[in-house]
Amino acid sequence: QITLKESGPTLVKPTQTLTLTCTFSGFSLTTTGVGVGWIRQPPGKALEWLALIYWDDDKRYSPSLKSRLTLTKDSSKNQVVLTMTNMGPVDTATYYCAHISYGHWGQGTPVTVSS
């Protein structure tokens, strides 16, 4: 059974860096073809695809956010970490991680950017 769960701060201040962790089970990030993606959703708005990391450490980012995003993985801990720099109020959203198939998502973690 595949599960994913996001964790991190619920409140960050403007200009701070956000660090979110996706902890997963039921699959391995050492298996060929496997990946973990990140998606966010501002309150009342549509989904926005952010980034994806593959089993071979290949990383893909949304061009509009590429300069602010960094993905890392720790396959031994079954974790993927997303960092987003220079947070602003427009980054207030629920952040989800998902298996590369997009058939399995975490429950999401809400992040509010406010001073």
Add this chain to the structure above:
Amino acid sequence: DIQMTQSPSSLSTSVGERVTITCRASQSISSYLNWYQQKPGKAPKLLINAASSLQSGVPSRFSGSGSGTDFTLTISSLQPEDFATYYCQQSYSIPYTFGQGTKLEIK
């Protein structure tokens, strides 16, 4: 980026009705199209991938079709649990963009 445009944005309809939601890509995406259902406060649920492949456990009243730039999601007979917001997503090229969503509301 490939733009995904859904229509309608919202739809007021009744139990038992047949509903069709369309999704148009700004360029050809072959069949790299996913459909999701999202209920308030919940993560999206994948219903269909590869434009027409129904996910395990998804009721057969849901179906998807299309290729290239034009796609449809059809619900043959709406059930009370189907009132939700539906999103399409292209998985053809990075970034894997989503449509703006279609909200189904009870008439």
